[in-house]
Every structure is written in C-alpha cells, then in structure tokens.
Amino acid sequence: MQLHKRDVVDAATAILDEYGIGDLTMRRLARELNVTPGALYWHVANKQELLGAVADRILEPTRSVRAAGDWAETIVAVCTALRDALLSHTDGAELVSASFAAGQSRVATEIIELLSAAAQEAGVAPEDREPAARTVVYYVLGFTVDEQSRRQWDSAGALPGDEAMLTVDHDRRFAFGLRVLVDGLGVHTRIS
Template sequence: MPLRRPDVLDGAMRLLEEEGLAGLTMRRLASALDVRPSALYWHFADKRALLDAMAEELVSGVPEADPALPWDARASRLATGLRTALRSHRDGARLYAGTFVARPHTLRIGAALLTAFTDAGLPRARAMGTAFTLLYFVLGHTIEEQAHEELHATGEWDPDEAAAATAPYPGLAQALKEYENSTPDQRFTDGLHNFLDGVRYQLTEHRGG
C-alpha cells in the first residue's frame, strides 16, 4: 500500500512519544515506517512542514468555547484545553512552541481567545496581545511540567542537590519546599487565575481612564 500523508503523521506522533523531540528525525521516521527518507518528502517538503502538521494535530482536540459563557470562563477553558492537548504527547509543548502555524485548529483557538478578550472590553490590539500572553503562559508552564517529569523519569533530578543550591537563600528554599507540595494542576490553576485577575485589573483601569 502506498505511503499516505496520515501514515507519516501518525508515525511521527508515535516516534515523538517514543524518542522525544530530540529523537524525531526524518531518517528515524523513515526507518520506523520502513520506507526510504525520500518517500517522506512526497508528503512534507521538509522537517519544518512535518512539525507544523504535528503541532496542528496536537491541538485539534481542544474543545470549542461556548460563546454563551462569560469571557473569563471561555479563556480559562481554552487555556486548560490547550494545556491538556499539549500534555497528551511527550514534548508536546516544546514541539508546539517551535512552530508558527496558520491552520484551522490553531487559528480557531486564537480567534476564540481574541473574541473572549474583546467581549471583556479590551481594545482589539490589546486583546490580541493578551491572547498571545496567555498562550505564552500555557506553553511555558507546560514545557516546564514536561521537562520536570522527564528529569524525574530518567533519574536526573536530585532534590538534595537542589536543596543544597538554595541553602544560602533560606527564604527561597522554604518557599520552594512549600511550592513543591502543590501539584502541577494546582500551580497551573493558580497561575491562570493570577493572569485573569490581571486582565480584570486592565479592564477596570481602561474603563476608569
């Protein structure tokens, strides 16, 4: 059976899960699919095109935001859905952060965030900047989550070494110890709430001005 574009994309997603982003090469993908590397280029012009397609596939399951919900509930659901999608594959956030995709699902999420913030009352340009800032928060948080999980899984994280490094800063050491007692979900939720509180402040400032 001839190699199809969906076959290449499915194989790439499996290889990402097995080897991580660093191990995802066109040569390894061709080997996993039992084809010559040149066969991949019938469907994707280069690795960048493949990564863009993978990024779009990653976020394809992010649910729609119900337009009847308040703006902040919509923004929260979109951010949470995006984090869930990025976490669905190993190195998903790192992969997505390295792409600049203008495809249906990526554009749908961006448009929904823009609408949420303009419905809140922000001017369009400011709303667009706010949408990008929320995206950067989700990406940065999820990249850190997945990197930390990888370090733990490979045994590269040494809590004693980390504790020793912060010993000269007792306040920081205690705060980090308390912070580590929270879950990644709690940290994400706290950060998201802080972000939305900042948007609410912007709205108050804008209306007051």
C-alpha cells in the same frame, strides 16, 4: 502499500510519544515507514510542515472547546484543554511551541482567534486582543514545557527531594497562574 499524509503524521506522532522530539527526524521517520527520506517530501514540504501537522494532531482535542459562559470562563476552559492536550504527548509543549513560533499550526491559529474573541468580550482594545491571547498561550506553553521537563528529570531521579514531582501540585500552580492572568486582564480593561 501507498503512503498518505495521515500515515506520515501518525508515525511521526508515535516517534514523538515513544522517544521525544530529539529523535523525531526525517531519516528516522522514513526508516519507521520503510521508505526513503525523499518519499516523505511528497506529503510534507519540510520538517517544519511536518511538525506543524503533528502539532495540529496534538491540539485537535482543543477544537471541541468553545465559548463557555463569560470571557474569563472561556479563557480558563481553552487554556485547560490546551495544557491537557500538550501533556498527552511526550514533549508536546516543546513541539507545539516551536510550531506556534513558526506559524505552522492551523489549530494554534484557531486557539488564538478564540482567545482574541474572549479578550474582545472582556473589553480589550482591538489592537490588544491578539497580544492578550498570545500572552495567555505563552503562559500555557511555558508552564507546560517546564512541567514536562520536570517530569523527565524526575523520572531520571535527577530532581532533589523537595522538587520531586510527587511534592508539586502542578494543577493548582497552573490554575493559580492562569487566574492571575485572567484577573490582570480584567483589571487592565477596567483602567484602560
């Protein structure tokens, strides 16, 4: 059987979903694919590139989100789709965050461009558009890393009763924080 990059990314994503980011190693991936670790390097240059490809796979559903109404609605739609994509994979937020920091995800770059365009529409100064977009993405990544960690702790029975996942409305909390950022961006552009 000839191995293709798509097969490598599929297997890596399956390992991530089944075991988490801690078990996503090149050795384990090679074992799953029944190849030597060196064979993987025909398809990805290094682990960072592999994680970037998996991040792009995770983020793929966000590509269908485009400008929706005004700039504020666009930001909310993009960020909601981003959170949903991250939550659809075990440790998705942690993996995408690492790939984002390393500049390994093409789709993350597209998300920044879309959010920068929304910031432009909001009236943000040119030099502040990308930082505004990144601030919103950092919020989504941080919130979702925390949410996924809490889910893992809760499933292990390690959270106190008042912190258990059943008592926390993460959707409401996420929407509130996002609204604070969007409202703050709107105020910032009016006083700048």
